[in-house]
Amino acid sequence: MTTALITGANKGIGFETARQLAARDITVLMAARDKDLGQAAVETLKAEGAQAHFVHLDVTDADSIARAAEWIDSEFGSLDILINNAGITGALDFDGKPSSTTVATLRQVYETNVFGVVAVTNALLPLLRRAEAARIVNVSSEVGSLELMMNPEGPMWQMAAISYPSSKTALNMVTAMYAKEFWGTPIKVNAANPGYCATDLNHHTGFRTPAQGAEPSVYLATLPEDGPSGQLWGYEWDEQGGYGRLPW
Numbered sequence: 001m002t003t004a005l006i007t008g009a010n011k012g013i014g015f016e017t018a019r020q021l022a023a024r025d026i027t028v029l030m031a032a033r034d035k036d037l038g039q040a041a042v043e044t045l046k047a048e049g050a051q052a053h054f055v056h057l058d059v060t061d062a063d064s065i066a067r068a069a070e071w072i073d074s075e076f077g078s079l080d081i082l083i084n085n086a087g088i089t090g091a092l093d094f095d096g097k098p099s100s101t102t103v104a105t106l107r108q109v110y111e112t113n114v115f116g117v118v119a120v121t122n123a124l125l126p127l128l129r130r131a132e133a134a135r136i137v138n139v140s141s142e143v144g145s146l147e148l149m150m151n152p153e154g155p156m157w158q159m160a161a162i163s164y165p166s167s168k169t170a171l172n173m174v175t176a177m178y179a180k181e182f183w184g185t186p187i188k189v190n191a192a193n194p195g196y197c198a199t200d201l202n203h204h205t206g207f208r209t210p211a212q213g214a215e216p217s218v219y220l221a222t223l224p225e226d227g228p229s230g231q232l233w234g235y236e237w238d239e240q241g242g243y244g245r246l247p248w
């Protein structure tokens with residue numbers, strides 16, 4: 001049995017990631033901070049024939065992370081795939097420009113998008129090390145790519161905000177450093193970019209579907225032995241954008 005834990009699996013890209021992994025006969029541990037929403041998401045996938053379980057997990061709550069790790073240990077004894085998908089954009093301070101951004105907003109966004117990923121990953125690493133060839137996928141964003149954000153010809157040139165984009169830049173480096181720590185071992189660590197998808201995160205303004213956005217996570221979660229580690233991979237921005245390795 002192959003097991004995958006997906007954080008923020010109750011909706012959006014996380015839910016579709018769980019659905020696509022379950023369709024590949026992977027047992028999905030659907031983590032959510034809201035019990036009712038998480039249970040409902042599990043029931044939806046079970047009705048489609050999935051092997052799905054609910055895991056109560058708030059990535060900013062150390063006790064909740066520890067309890068989730070203990071439960072997975074007692075039920076499964078190991079974990080093959082971890083998808084750090086949960087993410088927030090944070091409050092919009094005035095116009096959202098760097099000069100208007102409060103440190104409180106930065107802290108809030110980093111708690112979930114950066115510190116939460118490290119806390120969840122480190123708590124689950126003992127279980128991931130017990131798997132034959134674990135895969136860790138951090139759901140990042142092209143807005144965390146310095147090269148893509150600083151391209152005056154690119155679609156993101158008009159964006160000048162710091163909390164969400166810089167949290168994803170930090171997440172990219174976190175991903176790269178875990179990849180280095182596990183270089184030459186069976187554990188692969190990569191960052192996924194879903195492309196700009198219509199979800200609650202952006203008030204459904206994205207061009208792609210959440211199901212399309214899940215594809216890079218699923219690809220990286222099921223990489224073969226000779227697959228890459230330490231890469232940012234996925235869809236660029238809109239339907240004109242490419243699919244593949246992206247610049248950090």
Ligand code: NAP
Pocket residue numbers: 007008009010011012013014032033034037057058059060084085086087088112139140141142193194195196197198199200201202206210
């Ligand atoms: P979404 O529909 O808003 O889903 C976000 C998920 O994260 C929800 O399940 C949410 O739970 C969960 N979450 C937030 N804070 C959490 C916490 N402290 N603990 C546990 N779960 C928490 O957004 P999405 O678009 O699917 O985003 C999924 C990932 O893709 C994020 O990392 C996002 O940054 C990334 N991404 C999205 C896009 C895009 O265009 N949509 C593009 C690039 C990257 P609740 O329902 O309880 O709030």
